[in-house]
Amino acid sequence: MEKIRERAATLLAEGVVTLVLGYEEGTKRPRPLFCRNSESARKLIFDSRCIHNLAVYLTKKELVGKDRFAVIAPIATLRSIMQLYVENQLSEDKLLVLTVDPSGELRELVTFEDIAGYVEQFELKRGEREQEILSKIDEMSREERWKFWMEEMSHCFKCYACRSACPLCYCSKCVVEVNRPQWINPWPAPLANMEWHINRAMHMVGRCTACGACGDACPVGIPIDLITRKMMEDMAPEFGYIPGQPAKKGNALSTWKLDDREQFIR
Amino acid sequence: MSKIGVFICHCGENISATVDVERVAREVGGMEGVAHAIDYKYMCSDPGQTFIKEAVKKYNLDGVVVGACSPRMHEPTFRRACAEAGLNPYLCEMANLREHCSWVHEKSEETTEKAIDLVKMLVQKVKKNKPLDSIKVPVTKRALVIGGGIAGIQASLDIANTGHKVILVERDPSIGGHMSQLSETFPTLDCSQCILTPRMVEVAQHPNIKLYTYAELESLEGFIGNFTAKIRLKAKSVDYSTCTGCGACIQKCPVKKIPSEFNAGLGTRTAIYVPFPQAVPNKPVIDRVNCNYYKRGACKICEKTCQVGSIQWDREDEIVTEEVGAVVLATGFDVKGADFFPEYGYGKYKDVLTGLQFERMASASGPTFGEIRRPSDGVIPKKIVFIACAGSRDPAKGIPYCSKICCMYTAKHAMLYQHKVHDGESTVFYMDIRAGGKNYEEFVRRAIEEDTVNYVRGRVARVYEKDGKLIVKGVDTLLGGQQVEIEADMVVLATAGVANCGSEQLAQKLHVSYDPYHFFAEAHPKLKPVETNTAGIFLAGACQAPKDIPETVGMASGAAVKVAALFSNDELVREPLVAVVNRLAPPLYSTCVGCFMCETACPYNAIEHEDIRGRDGSLIKTIAKVNEGLCQGCGTCVAFCRSKSIDIQGYTHEQVYAEVMSLLND
C-alpha cells in the first residue's frame, strides 16, 4: 500500500502523469479516487476489497483529460483494459498501469504486450457466489429458468447501473437510446427489461471479461453479471478463446471460422 | 413518405387464380398513407407500367409498391418505370405475390390474407424508404483472364483487340490448355495444334496482353471496375530475360522419367522442361519436386549446360499486384482419373486409357508419334473398345450430368483408330448418342457407316484381364439385354469432365458461387450465362460446365464482349445499397465510438478510419467510414454494430423494423 502511495506521489510530482486513478477508503468499502496531486496520493489504498473496475473511467475524456495518466488495476481491471485496447479505445502512450502482483510487488505495465503477458498467468475462475447461482441455474428446466429470470427482471427499474459500471459499455449513445426505430422500450417492464439484458449479453459476447462490475453495481441485486459471464464461459471454448483473455484482434462475433460447430441449423 | 401507390398484378391468372387480387387492392387501399391502389392483369406490360407512371404524377406519389412476381424478376422494370415518372427508383418496392404466395398456396381465404399481409409489409417498408442516388465508380480498363486454354486465349485476344490491356494468368508453364493436347478435332478432323498454336503465338506477341505463365491468382479484392489482383509467379528457376530457349538444359537433365502431364502420363519428361514443343513461352521451368538439386542439393547439370547462365536456383515465388477492372474466369476442366473406375480396370491395366490419353496417342506430337500402340507392349491393338459415359450420367458416381463432349470425341477416336489401323475392329459402348451441333450427327453417322465402327447400346459392367486380353463385359440393350463380351486389346474410357482441381478455392477467393460439382455458377442459366453473381467477373469455357471447342470459343468471345462493354464506360453506376456510418451534429459527430470491430467483420475490407478534427485540427474522435466502392451491401456490419451507428441503404433498421412490425401487428 505504502509503495503505491509513494509511487503515485512520485509520478504526480515528477509530472509523469497528471492523474492517478486508484482507491480510497469509502463510507462502507473502498471507492474510486481521482488523485491529481501527490498530496492526495496519501489517501490511496489498495487491498482485496478494492473491487471497483476503474477501467470504466478510462474512456471518459472529460475525466482523464488529454495527458498521460496512471491507473491502479487489479487483475479484473487489467482484463478490461486489454479489451479496451483491442477496441481502439486506449492508447499505450497515454496510460500507465500499476498493479500489485500476488507476491505484493508493485508492477508497472506500459504496453499492451506487458499487460497481456501479465494477465496470461491468471486463470479466470468462478467465485463461490457465481458457482452457487450458476449451478442452481444449470439444474433448472427451461421453464424454471424463464421463471427465475422473469422474477429477477421484475425488479429491474432500468437505472442502467450495469451499463454505467461496465468498462466496455462506452458507447456515446446506447442502443436503448436509439429511437429510430425504438428497438427496446425505454420504460421498465419485464419484457423491456428482458430485452435490455439479452441485448447487453449479446453485445458482450466475446468482449465480457467477467469482472463482475455490472452485478456489483445493480442496486436491486439482479445477478446480471452471471449472464455475461456464463456466455463468456460457454462461448470461449466454442470459438477457441481462453476465458478472460481478450482476442488480439476482433472478437468472437466479428470473426468466424470455417469449422464453427453447431447442431441446430438444418 | 405517405402517398403510397399500390399496384397489384394478376400476372395473367398466375396470381389471380389463387389470390383475390381485387380484395388485396381494396384492403391495402384503406391503409393509412396509401393514396391509390389498383389491380391489373399485367403490371409489367406497357399499359401496366403506364398506370404506374400516370399514378405517380397524378397522385404525387412518394412511394410505390407493386404486388406481383418476385422482385428478382421485375424489380428493375418497375423501378425504371418509377424513375421515368420522376420518382426516385428506390422508392419502389415489390411484394412477391406469385413465387411466395399464389404459386405455393391453394386458392383460399388464407392465401389472399397472406397476400394482403405481404403487400402491407412492403407498404410499411416503403414509407421508410429514402430516395437514393446511384454510386459512380471509376473503371480500370484492364482485364484479368485466368486460365490460358482456348477459352482464356480467345477471351484475351478479343479483349486485347478492342484496345484494352489484358493480363493472362496460366497455372502451367505454357498456355494452350487441353486443346493443345488434342490430336484432331471433331467434326472437321483438323489438327488441333495447327489451329491453336497461331493463336498462342498471337497472345505472346500481342502488345495489349501481358502473359504470366506458371502463375496463380493469390487473391482478388475490390469490386467491379476496381479489382486488385495479387498474382503468385511461381519460381521458374530460369531467367526468361536471358534464356534463349535453346533446350540444351533439357537434353542434359538426368531426371528423365517423370510422367509427362502434357502427354497425360503416357510419356515422360525431364525435371527442367518445356511441356511441349510448341509451348508458349517456349522456355523451360524447373520442376522443383523432381529436380535432383532441390531434392538432394546436388546436380546443377543444367546450370553447367546453360550458355547464358539463366538458371536461378534461389529464385523465389514472387507476388505481383495488378489493378484490373474485370476478370474472366477460364480455368477449364479436368477429367476423372484412375481411382474413379476400378470396375473398368483403369490404373490397374495399362491398356485401359482415358480419352485424353488416347488423344495424345493419336497425336503426331504424342509419345507414339501418332501411332496407336498398346502402352503395355507397344503392339498395335487389333480390337479396341470405347466406353462412353465413363462416370458421366451416373448418379452413383456423383456425376449425374452429361459431360457433353464424350459422344463426339469417342466417335472421333473410333474414326481415327480406323483410319490408322485399317484392319482394326472398334466397338463403342454408349448409353445414348448426343450429337447435337452443326455436322455432329453426320460425323457420328460417318463413323458408323463409313468407318464401320461397331456401336453397341449398353453399359459395360466390368473390364478384366484374361490371358493378355481385356475382357469387356456388357449388355446390348437393343438386343433385349443380351450379354456381350468382347476380347479387346485396348479399352478407352470417355471419362467424365469435371471441375478443375482447386476451382472451389478459387471461387471462394473470387467470391463467385459454384454449383454442387464445383463448376462456377453463371448468374442466370439462360440470360446471363457468362456473368457470375459477382459483378465484373465473367465466365468462359468449361469452368462453367463441360463444353466443346466452338462453344468455348463462343462463350469466351461473349465474355470478352461483356468486358469490352464494361470498359466502354469511364465510370460505372452502382446500386447505392451500401452501408453508411451515421453522422450527427457536434459534439457527437456520430454515434460511432470507433471500436472498429466492424473492420474485422467486413468481408470486403470496406471499413476505413475517419478522423474527425476540430477547427484547430485537433483530433476529436476517429470513427468508421464505409468505402462505398468496396462495400457490397451485405449488412453484416449493420447487424453487428452495437450502437446501431451503421445502417445499410435499402435495408435500413427503420425499413426492416417496419416490415417485421407490420407482419406481426394485426
Place this chain on the structure above:
Amino acid sequence: MSEKNTYLPYLMTIEKITKEAPGVKTFRLKFQDEAEAATFEFQAGQFGEYSAFGEGESTFCIASSPTRNGYIECTFRDTGRVTSGLSSLEEGSTMGFRGPYGNVFPMDEWKGKNLLFIAGGIALPPMRCLIWNALDLRENFRDITIVYGARTVKDLVYKSELKEWEERPDVRMVTTVDPGGETPDWKGEVGFVPTVVEKVAPSAENTIAIVCGPPVMIKFTFPVLEKLGFRDDQIYTTLENRMKCGVGKCGRCNVGKLYVCKDGPVFSKEELNLIPAEEY
C-alpha cells in the same frame, strides 16, 4: 372525479401543409372538437406539445398569431422520430396538441415602442407569431424592423410572408443569408445576422429587441445589441430547452431555479442573467 388529464392531447386536423424549406413544414391545425376550439386561447410566445400518434410528442412554439382565430400553426424541421412522423402526415390527418404552455411576450408593455425582430434559421416561427400579432395591432407600435437570416436562400422559411412584409410600407424588412449561401438572383443582404443587425438596427431608444435563433447566433447578437445601447430589459429572447411534459414536472428544462416551460420560454435578458448561461 372529473379532473382533466394534462397529458391528454386535443385532437387536431391538419388543414393545410406548407413546405417551407428542405425538411421544414408548416402545419395549420384545426380543433376537431368545436367546444375545445371555442375555449382555446393563447398568446404570442407560447408553445405546445404536438404529437404524432405512434411516434410521440415534440415541443414547438405556436407559430400563428393569436389574432388569427380558428386555427393554430406550427413549423418544424424533420430531425427526429416525432418530427419525421409528423412530417409523414398528410392534409386531413389527425394529430395531437397539448397547450398552450409557457409565458408570453409582454406586448402590452411594449405599446408605443419600436420593435426590432431578429431571427435566424428555423427560429423564425416563434417570432412569426409575434410579428403577425404586432402587425395586426400595428397602431400600438411605432417602427417595426425585422432582420431575418438563414444559412442559404433555400433555408429561408415563410418565403411568401417574407415577401409580404417586405412589401408593407410600415415594416422595414431585412433578409440576409450567410456568406456563400446566396443565389445569383439574391437581392437581400449577405452576411451573418449579428453583423447585419449592427448595420441596420434602429436606435436603442424606446426600442425592444426580440432575438430568436440558434444559440450561437444569440451569443453573438447580444453583444452587438449591447454595443448599440440596448439595456438588458430591452432585449427578449425565447429558449428552446428539451422538454417532455411542458408543465414543469418532468425536470428536463430546469435551468437554475427556473423552468423554461413555465417561467419561459420568453425571457428578457435581464431575467436570463439570473440563471446559469451554461445550462440553456
Place this chain on the structure above:
Amino acid sequence: MSSNTDFEPKIIAFVCNWCTYAGADLTGTSRLKYATNVKIVRFPCTGRIDFLLLLKSFAQGADGIIVSGCHPNDCHYTSGNFHARRRWIAFRSILDLMGVDIRRIQYSWVSAAEGSKWADLVNHTVADIRSLGPYQEYQKIADYLEKGGYHGED
C-alpha cells in the same frame, strides 16, 4: 399442448436475398405447396439479420421464427452466413440461459436450388410450432402494461 389443432401459428421468416429468397422463388416456380403461415422478410444476407429483430418478433406475437440463408461457403458475400452462424450460436445460448423457448426459432440453410427444401422447412416448422402451441409465455410479458399491473410490483 396437443389441443392446438385450430391454432394457426404466426411465423416470420428472415431470409437472405441470394439463396433462401431465391430458393423460395424456386419453390414457387416449381409450384410446390406449403402452409400459408410463414411470411418472408427479405434481407441482403443472413449477416444483416439483427438478433433484436428476432426478439421483437416474439414480443409482437410471433409463435415461431425461421432464419435461413446460404449454405456455408455459398454466401454471396462470402462470409455473411459465417458471421450469422456465430451470432446464432451465441444468441441461442443466451436465449436458452434466459429460458426462452429456443425450439421456436428454426435456423436453416436453403440454397437457391433447394426449392423443395424450402417447402419442407416451412411445413415442418409450421407443424413443430403448431405442436408447441402459441407462445403465450412470452406474449404475456409483452402485454404487461395492459394488465394494469404497474402498481408497485406484482
Place this chain on the structure above:
Amino acid sequence: METKYISQSGIEQWFNAIITSGKRVYAPVNSRGQIDFKLVKNLNEVSSEYIQTTQSIKASVYPKAEVLFSYEKVNGKVNLTDFDPESVPETVMWKVHPCDAAGFKPLSAIFNWDGADKLHNAHLAKTSLVSFSCASADESCFCTSVNGSPGNTAGSDIQLTMLPDGGAIAEILTSRGGELAALLPSVFEADKGVKKEKYLVDLPARFSLEEVNTKLSKAFNSTVWKEQSERCIGCGACAFVCPTCACFDIQEDVHGSKGRRIRCWDACGFAMFTLHTSGHNPREHQSQRWRQRILHKFSYMPERLGVVGCTGCGRCSRACPVDMNILEHITSIAQQ
C-alpha cells in the same frame, strides 16, 4: 387524530381485516436477499430485520411506467381513451418508514405545483400509508437533518410505534387512517399513555438545512461539483430508489394502429436527459448533472415549491455503486 394502543395479536387481526377488505397490501418482504415492498397476504411474510428497503414506496403513487392514455387509429381518425382513475385499486402500504411517508409531500408538490396531475392524484387517493416509526437507523440515515424524525408522522395515515410487548402505539392521523382502523375497531384499545419518543432511535442532525441552503445559493460555480462527482458513473440508481425524485420521460408504445402514451421514470443523472435534438446538451458533463441533482433537491425545490426534495432516507447512498454518499457530500458543502 387520536392515539390508541394495539396489541401484538391486535396488529395481526387488524392486518388480516385489511386483507379481507380486499385492499392490496404491500409490505417489506425479504426475497432474493433484498428487502422490498411486495404484495403480501400474511403478516408473517413481512420482514422485520432491516434498516431500509432498497426501493422507496414512490412507485405506489408514481408507477415506474404507466399509461397516460391510449389511442386507436381508425380510418384516419384517432380515438382517445383517457386514464381511468377508477382502475387504480385501493392499496395499503404497510410498514412504511416515516422518511418514505414524508416523501409524498415533495412528490405531490412537483406533480401538482401548477396544474394537477390526474394520475398521481388518483394513486394518492387510493393509497393509505401505515408507517412504523424507527427504532433503529444506520450510518446512511439522516432524516433529522432534513426536517424529519424517526417518529415523523407527516404523510402517514396511521403510525405505529412498536413497543417491547409486541404491541404498538397507534396514532390515527388522518380520516383515511380512521377508515383503515375502522376495519377492525375492536383491536384499537385506549392509549396507555406511553411516550413514543422513548422507542425511537436517537439520530442527531448532521447538518442544518438553512446553512446548506445558504451555501448552495452561492455554489453554482463552485469546484465542489466536479470534485464530488468525479467517480459518479452516471447511472440512475440514486434517482430510482429516491422517494422524491420525480423526473420522467414520456414515451410511445405502439402496436400497429393501437398505441399508448407512457410515462416512465427518468433521471437527471443520465447523460441524454437534457440532450437537444440539435446535439447541444446543456448538462453535458456528469458534474453538471450532479450539481443539478443536489441543487434541485436542496435549493430549487425549497425555493419554488417550499419543500426540500430529500427525506434523509439514505437510499441513494446505499444504492450507489461508487459510494456517492449524499450525507457526506451535503455535510461537506455545509461545512465549506
